[in-house]
Amino acid sequence: MRDSANQTRSDDSTTTVLTGADGFLGWHTRAALHAAGSDALRVRVGSNFDAHTTAEALEGSARLIHIAGVNRGSESEVADGNILFANQISQTLRQLNSPPPSIVFANSTQAGNGTVYGESKARAADILHSTAADLGLEFTDVRLPNLFGEHGKPFYNAVTSTFCQLLVDGEMPQVLDDKELTLLHAQNAADLLTGSAGLDLASNLAKRILVSELLQCLKDIADIYSNGEIPDVSDPFVRDLFNTYRSYVPNGARAFTHVLNSDSRGTFVETMRSHGGQSQSSFSTTAPDVTRGQHFHRRKIERFTVIEGEAVIAMRKLFSDEVIEFKVSGDQPTSIDMPTLWPHKIVNIGKKTLLTSFWIDELFDPTQPDTVRENV
Structure with missing residues (x-):
């Protein structure tokens, strides 16, 4: 352990x-x-x-x-x-x-x-x-x-x-x-x-x-x-x-697959519906074989959604050894919410640049980031 x-x-x-x-x-x-x-x-x-x-x-x-x-x-x-x-x-x-x-x-x-x-x-x-x-x-x-x-x-x-x-x-x-x-x-x-x-x-x-x-x-x-x-x-x-x-939701139910609304113009995907409160959205590009994350939050709610590319999102409950992994792809956008007090990361396992959308339930405050470095 x-x-x-x-x-x-x-x-x-x-x-x-x-x-x-x-x-x-x-x-x-x-x-x-x-x-x-x-x-x-x-x-x-x-x-x-x-x-x-x-x-x-x-x-x-x-x-x-x-x-x-x-x-x-x-x-x-x-x-x-x-x-x-x-x-x-x-x-x-x-x-x-x-x-x-x-x-x-x-x-x-x-x-x-x-x-x-x-x-x-x-x-x-x-x-x-x-x-x-x-x-x-x-x-x-x-x-x-x-x-x-x-x-x-x-x-x-x-x-x-x-x-x-x-x-x-x-x-x-x-x-x-x-x-x-x-x-x-x-x-x-x-x-x-x-x-x-x-x-x-x-x-x-x-x-x-x-x-x-x-x-x-x-x-x-x-x-x-x-x-x-x-x-x-x-x-x-x-x-x-x-x-x-x-924290009581089974591991297998942590992923939310989204509907792809496609026509001749392309595809539209709705990734987030929040019923109130402050929030902040961002996105990142990640080169092949690069890892992001490797931290945990005490109170902050965070959602990852891969838009393009292939990735593995992994998480581990603090002080335990068991690692839970989700393989996700932009071909079928899926949101994964990071549990509080669980270190988590996202790894680009594809050959192309990974595009990921991030959402948190608060405006980022660098003086109180609620982001603690910890490897999965």
Whole structure:
């Protein structure tokens, strides 16, 4: 499996250590750190905890982000698990000669609400806060609401994931309890944990929405995207929902073949219909055997359409080895949308110049390009 950190670090002063790195929020946090050019080391807690390995990772590092937690299981499993994880980290920190100066805890807005989960998260925060105070370290308690985002686990992580999977499968979800949710995209949560977004922005980044409203928004997205059209993504929350929905679309359904309207004058092809928001179109020519791309986006929506020539468009989910490829040709123009957090590229495999049309959902800003170099 590809891993930008490779469980090594070149500069302790910039290294972040993560617990829970293989979970949903952990994966998104690793992606955010990787996009920022920061190393990330993963350590395990619970039954897989190893004190020596954890101490080695934490010694001299810049920051610890404690994400690992238990939110499913029996009452004892939830309560004991969250407290155990915090104690394992606390005991290790107290043994270090040079502990990380910053301790960040991925807490929950449910902390202290009287439930077993809420009380155990509050107790874990107390353990870590006390340890940080004793050692003279900075402690940041990040209280996160319901999270959603790309590649969440349906029927487990959040209702958003479940709704997306059911809609992709052609089923209509049912709303059993139409309560209000506070939703936060996982990349925004990662920014809060890594410090690239201040905690004062947390309420502005989150969205309060009824379950029925969430379902209707996702249904509208699914309906519009079913034929390759892009919904109105001018609202960042809707854009994040759209990118989340797209992550559940099967690989084989990522390509949209266009109708060729031909007559004696030539051929006309419609490649894009966007229902609102800023956007930018461009085109490129690419010589034979030349590759473009080799980057990924955290939030930006990007569409490739080959107009002339032959190409292979390839993509890979971050931190994985599997590469998905699409062979496309100007003889039958086909649009491929690049998934967020997937490095992608386009290679001219023909003998002639390749002509490609590109579309993005925003005006390009060189100060905030949302384009991270990464080979497929």
